[in-house]
Amino acid sequence: MFGYKSLSIKQKQVVWAWGFLALPVVFYSVIRFYPTFGAVLLSFQEWNLLGGKTWNGIENYQKLFADPVFWKVFGNTFLYLILGTPISLLVSFIIAYNLDKVRFMHGTIRALYFLPFMTSTVAMAWLWRWFYQPVPIGLFNNMLAAISIPQFPFLKSTFWALPSIWAPAVWAGLGFQVIIFMAGIRAIPNTYYEAARIDGVGPWTILREITLPLLKPTIVFLVVFSSIGFLRIFDQVFNMTTNDPGGPLNATKPLVLMIYDTAFNAFDMGYAAAQTVVLFTVLLVVSLVQLRIMRDK
Amino acid sequence: MKILNKKFWKNSVTGLAAGAVFAMGTAAANAVEIEYWQYFFEARVNAVDILIENFEAANPDITVIQTTFPYADYRTKVAASIPAGQGPDVVQLFYGWLNDYVDADLIRPLPTDMFPPEQIEAEFFPMVQAMKRDGAYMALPTAVRALALFYNKRLFEEAGIEAPPETLDELVDIAAALTKRDGSGNITQVGITTGMNAQDHHWWREVLVRQFGGSPYTDDYKTVTYNDASGIAALQWYADLETTHGVTQSGVMDEPQAAFKAGRAGMHIDGSFRIGALNSTRGLEWGVAELPAGPDGMRSNYSSYWVNAVTSKAEGEKQEAALKFMAYLTSDEAMQIWLETVGELPAKPTAALTDANKADPVFGPFVEGLGYARTTIFANESGQRQVIMDALQRILLEDASAETALGEAAATEQALLDEYYN
Incomplete structure (x- = not known):
């Protein structure tokens, strides 16, 4: 205490500042960084959760890069992203742009778009899973059968299963993106539009020259946010394919599901940790690249 | 007081x-308080509640607390808790998990004075011998389960079929008579449910492969041997149910047991643990038959079981109490209660193969099946199941031949086994 009293006011302020800062620093160190570091270490070890850990060097990584299932899964993960981010952003922007002009029942329509985002992913995934079933219980296929159109395989096809899982994921995330886009559009000062109209500029030019450039921070945020979301997709796939996780024939399996399967079905924790490190690296690189590309010049 | x-x-x-x-x-x-863990399955929880009540009445100084977890989380919870010294004193484990727990010193051998190995070997079904390490038993089951053919009596009557199939050929004919389609040719009622994800991969591995003249693995289950003409014939026969005979659709109504429960399936192969759930399904009239015999009349079955073990967490008086509870869990009385509450068969032939049980219309076929059942020793059950599921999908979705599909399956499964055992 004596030491503290002898400090100058400036030094005391520093002590207090660090005192308050210590809380998040400790929190992040213990809850985030320590386990992350532990996972990286674990990726060089072999562990089945029960016995001791043994070092096995880069064996887990060698096995991973030689595993054809990993590359299939890696491709799937990027397919979710490449289909997901641009399409969902485009659709949500079109909705937000037009919804912004609608006055009639504006709040209700906006709420309707937001509703799926608030629904539990698990409940939603199971509902869609049932929609996709063949006759006699699947909603879509029953409709097709009623008008004598052949059954559509949805989740039972190696080609269509991934888009079938992807579609509800996009639909569920749409509400959030619409709300963020609308907030972004509202934040653009009206004076720009007034000036443009006085100059007699057409709606296309307004969109291209005013709205989109000024929405850039919003777009950057949504691109990064939705990319991370699609790269980490798990709940939808897991719940829609519990009978054949990530199937058929690994057609829908994303990286996170492979990690889950390796860790909690095969109990190969070291191998799962190696997959996690790869996912972490991919997420980091993709986010950094996107931030760099979309940074203001 | x-x-x-x-x-x-x-x-x-x-x-x-x-x-x-x-x-x-x-x-x-x-009072000594000990904790018992198992996964949540209503009939099993009720059975253990009854067992605890009886045990506490006989041992007033011991309290047993039952804790359950959803099946999907159970293995992880147990695996995470016991090494941390947190979990149960007596735990229920799947027989296939035992190796990992023994290797990590997480369960204690049962003392030979309370559980003499000679007596266990004389009384229990031989498959229980897989639980023996260095002259002592590590764990013991209360009940064992086998497979049988469930059939819908109403649909049988409607189609004019008198008895469930005795052979695989009869199964195909009967299934054909039970299959219904709508105007566009879509299946609305399957003759028999299929889907390698449920119990069918066991049926294929331990029953069909053997009936077609092969054997799925070497005796130690460390080497795959199903990749031969018999294995291919068995897989082809199974795939033909859908592709050639059109009497089934894999994954109809999402899950095979759901289709059977809803009365949309004439036949369904499942384990004895399904009895409880089917009993509570209103309006469903069902019967049970032994799995059909193979081309030369051979019968086989797959049996599995959950075991009880005392963990290394139980020490001193807790260990004593845990052992007493173990002894009760593996008593004839407990087995009878388990049979009546859950529908799983007693782990001792003397208690299971009684005339009353054999004559029982529901338990009978399972009990008969137990007599010739085999138990697969899995290294990674879900991984090994996936291999067989994928083999079928290659045939159904990618038009692969049974030969190619099975060749790939055998290679993948052997890699899994090699990695686990080496």
Whole structure:
């Protein structure tokens, strides 16, 4: 205490500042960084959760890069992203742009778009899973059968299963993106539009020259946010394919599901940790690249 | 204690409070509390509740607390808790998990004076011998389960079929008579449910492969041997149910047991643990038959079981109490209660293969099946199941031949086994 009293006011302020800062620093160190570091270490070890850990060097990584299932899964993960981010952003922007002009029942329509985002992913995934079933219980296929159109395989096809899982994921995330886009559009000062109209500029030019450039921070945020979301997709796939996780024939399996399967079905924790490190690296690189590309010049 | 409390009750409120504190104090002093873990399956939980009640009545100084987890989380919870010294004193484990727990010293051998190996070998089904390590048993089951063919009596009657199939050929014919399609040719009622994800991969591995003249693995289950003409014939026969005969659709109504429960399937192969759930399905009239015999009349079955084990967490008086509870869990009385509550068969032939059980229309076929059942020793059950599921999908979705599909399956599964055992 004596030491503290002898400090100058400036030094005391520093002590207090660090005192308050210590809380998040400790929190992040213990809850985030320590386990992350532990996972990286674990990726060089072999562990089945029960016995001791043994070092096995880069064996887990060698096995991973030689595993054809990993590359299939890696491709799937990027397919979710490449289909997901641009399409969902485009659709949500079109909705937000037009919804912004609608006055009639504006709040209700906006709420309707937001509703799926608030629904539990698990409940939603199971509902869609049932929609996709063949006759006699699947909603879509029953409709097709009623008008004598052949059954559509949805989740039972190696080609269509991934888009079938992807579609509800996009639909569920749409509400959030619409709300963020609308907030972004509202934040653009009206004076720009007034000036443009006085100059007699057409709606296309307004969109291209005013709205989109000024929405850039919003777009950057949504691109990064939705990319991370699609790269980490798990709940939808897991719940829609519990009978054949990530199937058929690994057609829908994303990286996170492979990690889950390796860790909690095969109990190969070291191998799962190696997959996690790869996912972490991919997420980091993709986010950094996107931030760099979309940074203001 | 009761009298003491009553006296205090008459005196004053403070007296009551003091009495309660006193009562709790003494109760804790001479009672041992042990924890029992299993996964949540209503009939199993009810059975253990009854067993605990009986056990506590016989051993007033021991309290058993039952904790359950959803099946999907159970293995992880157990695996994470026991090494941390947190979990149960007596735990239920799937027989296939035992190796990992023994290797990590997480369960204690059962003392040979209380559980003499000679007696266990004389009394229990031979498959239980897989639980023996260095002359002592590590774990023991209360019940074992086998497969049988469930059939929908109403649909059988409607199609004019008198008896369930005795052979695989009869199965195909009967399934054809039970299959219904709508105007566009879509299946609305399957003759038999299929889907390698449920119990069918066991049926294929231990029953069909053997019936077509092969054997799925070497005796130690460390080497795949199904990749030959018999294995291919078995897989082809199974795939033909859908592709050639059109009497099934894999994954109809999402899950095979759901289709059977809903009355949309004529036949369904499942384990004895399904009995409880089917019993509570209103309006479903079902019967059970032995799995059909193979081309040369051979019968086979797959049997599995969950075992009880005492963990390394239980020490001193807790260990003693845990062992007493173990002894009760593996007693004839407990097995009978388990049979009546859950529908799983007693782990001792003397208790299971009784005339009453054999004559029972529901338990009978399972009991018969147990007599010739085999138990697969899995290294990674879900991984090995996936291999067989994928083999079928290659045939159904990618038009692969049974030969190619099975060749790939055998290579993948052998890699899994090699990695686990080496």
